[in-house]
Structures are given as C-alpha cells and as structure tokens.
Amino acid sequence: MPVKKLKAFLDENDVKYTVIRHSSAFTAQEIAAKSHISGKEVAKTVIVNVDGKMAMTVLPASYQVDFELLKDIFGSQHVNLATEAEFQRFFPDCEIGAMPPFGNLYDMEVFVAETLAEDEEIAFNAGNHTEMIKMSYADFERMVEPRVFKFSWKTVSMPGDPSERWAIE
Template structure:
C-alpha cells in the first residue's frame, strides 16, 4: 500500500476530519502556499535524515530551517546528512519533497518542532506532490508517536 493510502486509512480509521486539496504538483513549501493559500508556518515539511544510528524524520514549519547543532544533540550523533532520493523512496515510499509527517507509517523515529505545536491546524503533503491535507493539530497529535523538540534555527 502506498503512503498516501496508509495516511488516508489512518485518518479515517481514527474518525479524524480532514480537508484534502488536489492541485498541480508542487515541490517547495512556498509553492504549496501559492497554490493552496496555506500559511507557511501552518504547512509543515518533513525531512528524512541519516546518521550512524539510522534514519530519523524531522517535522518543522514550512518557513523554517533545521539547526544542525540541535539535531546532532537530539540524535546523539556527531554527524548526519539528508537522505538521498533513493533512500527517501526506500524508507518512505515517496519522492523527495513529498515526505509526510507520520514516522509510524514508515517505521521511523519522528521529531516535531515545538513551534508546530502552537498552531491550531497542520497541513502537509501525504506522500504526493499533488495533494495537501489539512487537519486540526489536536487530532494530529492523537495519532502520532513523536518527540517534540526545538529543532529549528532562530
């Protein structure tokens, strides 16, 4: 089953209301904002990283950047890199830029920036470049297994 269908099934099986917007393929957070009107801070990007300890997924606002020092400390590794397109496909079942904020769907530990948790809604790509899903943050928090941490540059 593809990640999009897994995410839809997860939301529906937990009776979570969500809005789904289909649009032309987009590849950046800014493009998502342009085609959907979703504010950058509400839209999240999910970045897969690899260290000597394995893979981890980091979820942050669309207008933010990861802080390398904070990531090293959080994962307990002195060095890490972003996953290659092939690794993203292998681990998450999607292309770079379509990563989704559900570590459990791909059996990957997930860290979510604390600033994301200040929103009332969350919007994301569900493993596809041509779709954006929006749902209430409190519903999202009920179905994820993550660690909240300060992971962005300030």
C-alpha cells in the same frame, strides 16, 4: 495511490481532515503559496541521517533544520540531511519529496519542531506533489506521538540589509 493509505489510517481513527488538491508543487513554500495556507502551518518532512539511522523531522515550511541542535538533541556526532537514495526505500508508495509526516506508518521515529506544535492546524503532503491534507495538530500528535524539540531556524531579512539572516525560533 499514497493518499489512500493515509486517508484509510485517518478514517480508521476517526480523524477529521480535509484533502486539498493543488497544481504540482515541489517545495513546502510553493505548496503553501498555491494552497493559500500560511508557511507556518504547512508542515514539511525532512529526513535526516543520525549515525546511519533514518529519522523524520517535521517543521514549518518557512523554517530550516539546525543540524547542530539536532546533534545536541540526539547526542550524536553525525546528523545530516539524508539523500534520496538513503530514504526512498522507506516510502515505496510516495513520490520522492512528498512524504507525509506520519513516520509511524513507515517505521520511522518522528521529531517535530516546537514552533509547529504551537499551531492549531497543520497541512502537509499526502504522498504526492498535488495533494495535501489539513487537520488539527492535536489529532496529528495523538496519531503520530512525535517527540517535540527546538531544532529549527526561520529565515528573516534584517531592515536595510539585503542579505538573509537566520533567527532561531
């Protein structure tokens, strides 16, 4: 079971955390709603392909990856969303789409959105679609040593305008 590997890693490093069980959910926003946690504190893991190399981005559930900003950060011509076929071999013990943001456990570099790094606590998938782990961001940062950048957008609605707008955060 995926959560066992992650829990063992956290236990070995004396990290305090809580396991939250919820009914099956497949999007970060849905998980936030079912677990009654703010979408800003629920961290979603998005795997990107950077010139043929997989990288893990971690951002709040209510945000989207800005691929143009990532291209600038990486100094790369090609940064796009990785397909399941491209990344599933890196996560043999996880359900697809439920990867925890611990790239260091899966030999993958981790990039965290600046807005998520502002949170005192974060919650994230524990490797399946029915369990998440909640812990302090400071412990997460200590355990993963991610690189923190501004690379995400938050969806906001403008007053009087039924269409969605994007605002950089």
